[in-house]
Amino acid sequence: MMKAMAKYLVTGAAGFIGSSLVRALLDRGEEVRGIDNLATGRRENLTEVLKQMDFRQVDILDLDAMRQACEGVDYVLHQAAIPSVPKSVLDPLGSNRANADGTLSVLVAARDAKVKRVVYAASSSAYGDTPTLPKHEAMTPNPISPYAVAKLTGEYYMISFYRCYGLETVSLRYFNIFGPRQDPSSQYSGVLAKFSLQMLRGEQPTIFGDGEQSRDFNYIDNAVSANLLACSAPAAECAGRVFNIATARRATLNQTFELLKPLTGYTGTVKYGPERGGDIKHSLADITLAQKHLGYKPLVNFEEGLRRTVEWYRSEARAAGA
16 A cells, blocks of 8 residues: 655745755655745745645734644644844844744644644754854753744744644754855845855945854755654654754854855955844854754755855846846
């Protein structure tokens, strides 16, 4: 008898990470349902795969729509969020609604639909600016921005739903994820998306601060792999737990700029602006727990990830000019 196909629900399916997850699941032959309210996600991110999936334009705060979306689903990959520290500083209420209340809505719907497991896109911003490096999961959270507080609240709800209702949950604390389809046009977008596109156009990029701030930059394929592993790992290894998802390496923004120069052909300089409020100086992950309990390992290193990312933006620019 043929094994019944698992069904996956991806929230934030039209976003950068969500659309990458959708593609990976479809490539594996899985049945995929995606939801997005298109506030930050873009339908174009799913153009060539829309016919292969069940896409619904709904908001995760709409509990009835979420309950319908969770019907018959085995795994929920919850990526939907307003993913911005600066935006949360300007609009803490909006950030909390999307990131904390939204996550609670997803969990209630998943519990009621008897979903097997919910995997949550948590954030390394939970660690705040503690000087200890690398960051490990046993550290006391120290969130600075409203975004970080809301994302950490989501983690606590995940753990609570496992303990109170037996709903298997796994929280993946993403460090700085980058790669194709990250929106470079938004003022809040990831620094690598922005730098890549600006430098390809010959425009001068701006670093806020002295450029010595460092990040554990993680290529998108590694994050996708972590989500799939978090669905298949035995419950005893991962249910009700939190894992860092990163590379255990860091690069400064100055180093990153130098690496991007030969890849983009940019010959100019970088300009420096004032530091931004709520920004964290250094970020580096200990990924021992994810390696041990999920079998996670970074598949693509930083330099290769940068090369692929620049190549993608270059081909997009060509297609737009065609």
